[in-house]
Amino acid sequence: xxxxxxxxxxxxxxxxxxxxxxxxxxxxxxxxxxxxxxxxxxxxxxxxxxxxxxxxxxxxxxxxxxxxxxxxxxxxxxxxxxxxxxxxxxxxxxxxxxxxxxxxxxxxxxxxxxxxxxxxxxxxxxxxxxxxxxxxxxxxxxxxxxxxxxxxxxxxxxxxxxxxxxxxxxxxxxxxxxxxxxxxxxxxxxxxxxxxxxxxxxxxxxxxxxxxxxxxxxxxxxxxxxxxxxxxxxxxxxxxxxxxxxxxxxxxxxxxxxxxxxxxxxxxxxxxxxxxxxxxxxxxxxxxxxxxxxxxxxxxxxxxxxxxxxxxxxxxxxxxxxxxxxxxxxxxxxxxxxxxxxxxxxxxxxxxxxxxxxxxxxxxxxxxxxxxxxxxxxxxxxxxxxxxxxxxxxxxxxxxxxxxxxxxxxxxxxxxxxxxxxxxxxxxxxxxxxxxxxxxxxxxxxxxxxxxxxxxxxxxxxxxxxxxxxxxxxxxxxxxxxxxxxxxxxxxxxxxxxxxxxxxxxxxxxx
Amino acid sequence: xxxxxxxxxxxxxxxxxxxxxxxxxxxxxxxxxxxxxxxxxxxxxxxxxxxxxxxxxxxxxxxxxxxxxxxxxxxxxxxxxxxxxxxxxxxxxxxxxxxxxxxxxxxxxxxxxxxxxxxxxxxxxxxxxxxxxxxxxxxxxxx
Numbered sequence: 205x206x207x208x209x210x211x212x213x214x215x216x217x218x219x220x221x222x223x224x225x226x227x228x229x230x231x232x233x234x235x236x237x238x239x240x241x242x243x244x245x246x247x248x249x250x251x252x253x254x255x256x257x258x259x260x261x262x263x264x265x266x267x268x269x270x271x272x273x274x275x276x277x278x279x280x281x282x283x284x285x286x287x288x289x290x291x292x293x294x295x296x297x298x299x300x301x302x303x304x305x306x307x308x309x310x311x312x313x314x315x316x317x318x319x320x321x322x323x324x325x326x327x328x329x330x331x332x333x334x335x336x337x338x339x340x341x342x343x344x345x346x347x348x349x350x351x352x353x354x355x356x357x358x359x360x361x362x363x364x365x366x367x368x369x370x371x372x373x374x375x376x377x378x379x380x381x382x383x384x385x386x387x388x389x390x391x392x393x394x395x396x397x398x399x400x401x402x403x404x405x406x407x408x409x410x411x412x413x414x415x416x417x418x419x420x421x422x423x424x425x426x427x428x429x430x431x432x433x434x435x436x437x438x439x440x441x442x443x444x445x446x447x448x449x450x451x452x453x454x455x456x457x458x459x460x461x462x463x464x465x466x467x468x469x470x471x472x473x474x475x476x477x478x479x480x481x482x483x484x485x486x487x488x489x490x491x492x493x494x495x496x497x498x499x500x501x502x503x504x505x506x507x508x509x510x511x512x513x514x515x516x517x518x519x520x521x522x523x524x525x526x527x528x529x530x531x532x533x534x535x536x537x538x539x540x541x542x543x544x545x546x547x548x549x550x551x552x553x554x555x556x557x558x559x560x561x562x563x564x565x566x567x568x569x570x571x572x573x574x575x576x577x578x579x580x581x582x583x584x585x586x587x588x589x590x591x592x593x594x595x596x597x598x599x600x601x602x603x604x605x606x607x608x609x610x611x612x613x614x615x616x617x618x619x620x621x622x623x624x625x626x627x628x629x630x631x632x633x634x635x636x637x638x639x640x641x642x643x644x645x646x647x648x649x650x651x652x653x654x655x656x657x658x659x660x661x662x663x664x665x666x667x668x669x670x671x672x673x674x675x676x677x678x679x680x681x682x683x684x685x686x687x688x689x690x691x692x693x694x695x696x697x698x699x700x701x702x703x704x705x706x707x708x709x710x711x712x713x714x715x
Numbered sequence: 716x717x718x719x720x721x722x723x724x725x726x727x728x729x730x731x732x733x734x735x736x737x738x739x740x741x742x743x744x745x746x747x748x749x750x751x752x753x754x755x756x757x758x759x760x761x762x763x764x765x766x767x768x769x770x771x772x773x774x775x776x777x778x779x780x781x782x783x784x785x786x787x788x789x790x791x792x793x794x795x796x797x798x799x800x801x802x803x804x805x806x807x808x809x810x811x812x813x814x815x816x817x818x819x820x821x822x823x824x825x826x827x828x829x830x831x832x833x834x835x836x837x838x839x840x841x842x843x844x845x846x847x848x849x850x851x852x853x854x855x856x857x858x
Contacts (some may be wrong), residue, residue, distance in 0.1 A: 349849045373767035380761035391750040599821035603814040604835045623798035642767040662727035669747030
């Protein structure tokens with residue numbers, strides 16, 4: 205019940221004129237970003253974070269803006285999946301399987317409307333899940349000491365590397381790179397400079413906003429440059445006929461149980477640290493296929509095959525906010541980026557956030573509810589507006605994206621050095637993506653490195669240098685065990701899983 | 716082969732990282748762990764995973780041909796030049812040039828690319844500077 209009171213208070217914050225406006229802008233921009241092929245929620249939020257920051261927005265409005273972009277991009281991802289067979293981002297990948305065949309059958313409008321509704325159901329109920337689960341998780345989190353936090357961070361890296369990537373060694377390398385970058389700068393405990401090679405600019409360390417903008421936004425520009433002139437770089441929605449944009453009642457009735465099951469599965473997948481929305485849509489689709497695909501219509505334009513991944517990935521987006529807010533450990537790439545935002549605003553997520561900054565948490569959650577209704581309205585009656593956005597060629601769009609990233613970073617520090625660092629990260633991100641090294645562990649490493657080390661050192665100080673303190677409590681042992689299996693199991697089960705999971709990086713072949 | 720090269724580079728990086736970590740000066744205030752050990756653990760992580768990649772590489776990724784690599788390289792040069800030019804030439808001029816170049820290289824015909832560069836630059840300036848009040852780099856002409 206406490207949660208409901210807190211939520212009511214949250215609504216009083218979210219319902220101000222400014223916050224409603226920001227939610228509306230965020231939902232709108234997010235849907236566009238999600239709809240554009242190649243740009244997903246993590247790139248979208250990565251481009252906009254430095255901006256939100258330079259505009260000097262206070263914590264709650266800034267978060268409302270960015271989470272609205274996040275939810276919006278999750279909604280929008282389906283549009284290019286259905287119309288062009290090009291997923292805007294990873295989680296929208298499964299939607300191509302039945303969405304595009306539906307569009308080819310002349311049911312593009314129905315597919316868009318149904319997937320919009322499924323997105324709403326998934327996100328709306330997942331937000332309720334967030335309301336009730338996050339405060340419970342906070343109670344558990346209060347039992348965490350430094351040793352348990354250290355294990356939790358290891359768990360986040362392990363599951364990110366284990367579940368969400370194809371090659372564990374590469375995920376581990378990515379985590380190591382990120383953690384190594386985090387070590388640059390003055391050591392927080394002793395004040396000794398590390399890895400700064402006498403360069404004054406490096407004493408403050410690498411700003412993770414710079415790393416994020418480079419890794420996600422600029423590397424995307426390089427990818428487009430590389431694929432210039434190929435189908436990957438230019439979607440063409442001009443020939444698509446939308447048809448009716450309200451789903452027939454019978455279709456809603458047919459897909460309702462699918463949406464319900466997929467919402468639950470997606471939410472759970474989102475709560476797992478590191479698993480995220482891609483897993484949510486994948487699990488929802490596979491389970492649904494096994495349960496209801498009696499006539500083998502999945503893959504040929506079955507409405508249930510559109511509803512399942514969309515409910516699943518949007519529910520996962522809400523679920524991923526649970527560990528991010530309650531533990532400070534992001535459940536997906538985009539929540540890692542949102543975590544960066546919180547840290548940049550001097551707000552430390554975790555159990556204390558709910559007691560120290562209730563306005564931020566509950567204002568944000570209330571804004572998510574409001575945003576969902578806005579998105580429902582934008583994504584069903586107004587969907588043809590967003591379809592038109594797909595007509596903007598990437599040769600005009602990508603330069604704008606690049607320039608906005610530069611503006612955001614320059615606006616934060618006014619430093620040319622940071623811009624160079626961003627370009628460096630852009631190239632690094634491009635090379636890593638070519639080599640199939642996941643970027644999210646890199647970002648997570650940059651973000652969490654200092655806290656991970658601080659917790660390790662705090663734990664060791666308490667135990668007076670006794671390393672066994674790291675596995676001294678049942679909770680810590682449990683977390684290490686989860687981390688171990690999260691990393692090891694996919695290696696064993698990997699072949700099975702990988703053969704089922706289509707390629708999920710941005711180079712996804714549309715066929 | 717790409718993965719083997721990456722593994723090799725990773726191993727060198729790990730060795731360099733650990734070597735640098737051992738050179739970190741201890742401070743008079745310290746804790747049982749000190750500032751060196753965590754970086755060394757990270758170095759080991761990078762080293763082990765690089766070794767694993769070296770020994771068991773994935774399939775070769777699809778590298779672009781030389782002309783495209785050159786293209787990406789040249790764009791990096793333009794971006795760095797842009798970073799240098801910002802405080803000197805001001806936001807609008809440098810951004811118009813950089814955005815126009817990018818648009819051209821992404822396949823816009825030259826004249827349209829010039830227009831695109833100017834539109835993007837002025838558009839960003841109007842939205843972020845005039846409407847949102849963000850201070851962008853000022854050149855000799857004040858914009």
